[in-house]
Amino acid sequence: MSEPVEDHPSAHPNASLNARLDDRLLADRLLAIAEELTTSVLAEMYRDPFWYARFGAPRAARHGRQDGHFHLSYVAEALRAGDAGVMERYARWLQQVLTTRGMCTRHLAENFDRLGQAVAARGVPDAARAVELLAAATAALRYDGGPARALQDRADAIAGGDAELLTLISYLADAVALARPALFADHAGWYAGFVEQRGGTRAAAGALIDRLRDAVHRELPEHRETVAPALDAAADAVRHPR
Amino acid sequence: MTGTGIGIGTGIGTGERRVGLPTGELRERYLRAQLAGDRREAVRLVLEEGVDRGASVVELQSDVIQAAQDEIGRLWQLNLVTIAQEHMATAISQLALSALFQHAPARKAHGKKIAIACVEGEQHDLPARLVADYLELDGFEVRYFGANVPQDELGAMIRDESPDVIGLSVTMSFNMPALREAISRLRTITTAPILVGGHAVELSRQAAAALGVELAGKRPDELCAAVRRLAGVA
Numbered sequence: 001m002s003e004p005v006e007d008h009p010s011a012h013p014n015a016s017l018n019a020r021l022d023d024r025l026l027a028d029r030l031l032a033i034a035e036e037l038t039t040s041v042l043a044e045m046y047r048d049p050f051w052y053a054r055f056g057a058p059r060a061a062r063h064g065r066q067d068g069h070f071h072l073s074y075v076a077e078a079l080r081a082g083d084a085g086v087m088e089r090y091a092r093w094l095q096q097v098l099t100t101r102g103m104c105t106r107h108l109a110e111n112f113d114r115l116g117q118a119v120a121a122r123g124v125p126d127a128a129r130a131v132e133l134l135a136a137a138t139a140a141l142r143y144d145g146g147p148a149r150a151l152q153d154r155a156d157a158i159a160g161g162d163a164e165l166l167t168l169i170s171y172l173a174d175a176v177a178l179a180r181p182a183l184f185a186d187h188a189g190w191y192a193g194f195v196e197q198r199g200g201t202r203a204a205a206g207a208l209i210d211r212l213r214d215a216v217h218r219e220l221p222e223h224r225e226t227v228a229p230a231l232d233a234a235a236d237a238v239r240h241p242r
Numbered sequence: 243m244t245g246t247g248i249g250i251g252t253g254i255g256t257g258e259r260r261v262g263l264p265t266g267e268l269r270e271r272y273l274r275a276q277l278a279g280d281r282r283e284a285v286r287l288v289l290e291e292g293v294d295r296g297a298s299v300v301e302l303q304s305d306v307i308q309a310a311q312d313e314i315g316r317l318w319q320l321n322l323v324t325i326a327q328e329h330m331a332t333a334i335s336q337l338a339l340s341a342l343f344q345h346a347p348a349r350k351a352h353g354k355k356i357a358i359a360c361v362e363g364e365q366h367d368l369p370a371r372l373v374a375d376y377l378e379l380d381g382f383e384v385r386y387f388g389a390n391v392p393q394d395e396l397g398a399m400i401r402d403e404s405p406d407v408i409g410l411s412v413t414m415s416f417n418m419p420a421l422r423e424a425i426s427r428l429r430t431i432t433t434a435p436i437l438v439g440g441h442a443v444e445l446s447r448q449a450a451a452a453l454g455v456e457l458a459g460k461r462p463d464e465l466c467a468a469v470r471r472l473a474g475v476a
Contacts, residue, residue: 031419073416077442080418081449089445090415093319100321178320 020082026126027076033122038068041114053194054102070094071115071134078133087133088140095141099174100183102190105141105152106170112138147223148177151216158215168212172230181230189237206238262295265305272338273310276331277323284334285341292342299346300379304462307335307342308372332368339375349381354473357405359387359396360440361412361420369440370411373458373465377409380466382473393420397427400434406473408432409458411440418442418449425453435472439465 030037042064045051051060078086091112098108116134119127143149151158151173159165168191175184192205213231217224263271268291275283292302314331317323323331358374360367367389374386385403387396400408408428412421421443425436439458443449450457456472459465 070416073418077415077418077445077449081446081452083446083448086446086449096319097321100319 022126023079023082023129026124026129027079029124030072030079030119030130031076033124034069034072037072037115037118037122038065040118041068041111044114045111049198050194053197054190067111068115071112071137074137075130075133079129084133084136087137091137091140095174096178100178100180102187104167104170104174104187106167109138109141143173143177146177147220147226148173150220150223151176151227154219158212158219160215164208165212165215168208172212172216172227172234175230176227181233184230185233185237188234189241192238193241202238202241206235209235209238262297263291265301268292268297269306269309269313272306273313273331276310276314276334277327279330279334281334281337284338288338288342289345293345299342300376300462302342303339303372303375307338311335311368335368336371339371343375343378346375346379348379351383352381352475353383354381354407354470354475355383355385355403355405356407356409356469356473357385357387357400357403358409358411359391359399360389361391361410361417361424362393362396363390363420364412364414364417364440365389366413366440367411369413370409373409373411373439376462376465377469380470381475382469393423393427396424397431400428401431404432405434407435407437407469409437409439409469410455412438412442413440415442415445422453425455437469437472 042061045064046060051064054060055063074087074090078084091108095105095108099105112134116131119130119134124130142152151169155166155169155173158169168188171187172184175181175187188205188209192202195205196202209231213235216227216231220227262268268287271291272284272287275287288302288306292306293299311332314323314328318325318328356377358370358377360370370388371386374384378384385399385405387399391399410421410424412418421438425438428434428436436455437458438450438453438455439460443457444460447457456468459468
């Protein structure tokens with residue numbers, strides 16, 4: 001901040017105008033290749049059997065494609081407006097839309113990240129600007145505070161390297177943020193069935209919930225009361241399939 | 243109950259002083275009627291509990307109907323209402339707005355005209371309709387074209403009507419390219435000021451500036467003041 005203004009590149013009268021024109025050009029380029037980008041992101045994402053199992057192949061494909069185009073249309077709007085806030089507000093809005101419909105925040109962040117990688121890999125000029133906007137969207141998915149944020153911040157310590165637990169923690173954080181324990185229970189109940197389909201047992205899914213509870217108590221003792229209703233409801237949903 | 247009280251009215255015509263419901267409570271009851279699909283009750287609430295008890299029409303449009311619609315949008319976001327319920331609720335608000343419109347004492351006409359349209363592809367017409375109603379009651383001559391107006395036809399109507407101000411509404415972000423196209427086409431036809439509104443443009447104050455147009459305020463008083471200024475109404 002202490003450097004003289006005239007030394008800063010953006011102080012050149014044409015620099016900011018040129019940057020705006022570059023951003024608009026980038027917006028057009030991204031929309032022109034939206035279908036390809038979306039297809040490549042989904043091809044990677046749907047290697048995980050979760051998506052087809054959870055939503056069914058047609059719905060996963062339809063919504064996944066639609067979401068990809070949506071993300072890119074917001075990136076384009078953010079570029080045209082010169083306002084990263086467009087992506088941040090979109091991310092928070094979409095977070096509520098999707099976490100109340102069977103997805104978790106981690107899935108959304110993964111989707112933004114993969115899209116950023118796909119944009120970078122295409123060698124589009126100025127791709128870094130779009131990647132920054134997608135990173136801003138991912139950053140906006142952090143909850144403002146309280147136990148939901150604490151779960152996000154301590155997720156790695158709670159999961160102890162277990163990828164399945166990382167996803168479960170994200171579902172838990174979302175249910176806590178929304179004060180809707182039933183959302184976590186619904187996911188846990190579905191997850192137990194998914195484990196069974198893959199040759200596991202409901203007891204194994206139940207054991208995972210128990211491990212999650214122990215880890216939350218260990219890492220976030222100050223939030224154990226707030227998180228308890230969601231964990232209790234989940235344990236019940238796993239034990240008693242509907 | 244806190245919040246603005248609606249209508250500690252005088253009960254015009256009856257000579258009796260009647261105390262109306264607080265705005266928040268009226269909005270909650272209206273919302274419940276909407277979600278229950280009870281068209282008659284929704285209209286009864288805004289007329290009998292609102293207008294008849296001295297609430298202003300603009301307050302009912304804004305703090306009850308528009309606010310309830312915002313809440314429906316939030317409930318959809320949280321997956322607490324379905325798209326079908328949202329559509330049912332919105333249809334009820336169209337009905338309630340029509341009923342209110344009939345009871346609205348318009349300000350004296352000042353001879354300025356505004357044309358209001360949703361851009362091509364935009365199906366959400368309630369926000370634009372509210373704007374049309376607010377401005378008509380504020381003395382504007384309003385031409386309201388509704389949802390999804392084809393680009394060519396918008397241009398032709400603007401040529402025919404020669405409005406003093408043009409209002410364009412866009413709710414969904416994927417219709418932003420249509421907004422941009424509409425603005426660039428209109429710029430070849432007219433120099434009338436263009437005002438934009440709706441969820442998609444409200445996402446960023448900078449978006450309207452980048453388009454070289456004005457952003458419509460969400461509150462009716464802000465909106466009317468902005469359009470009056472653009473139209474040159476004293």
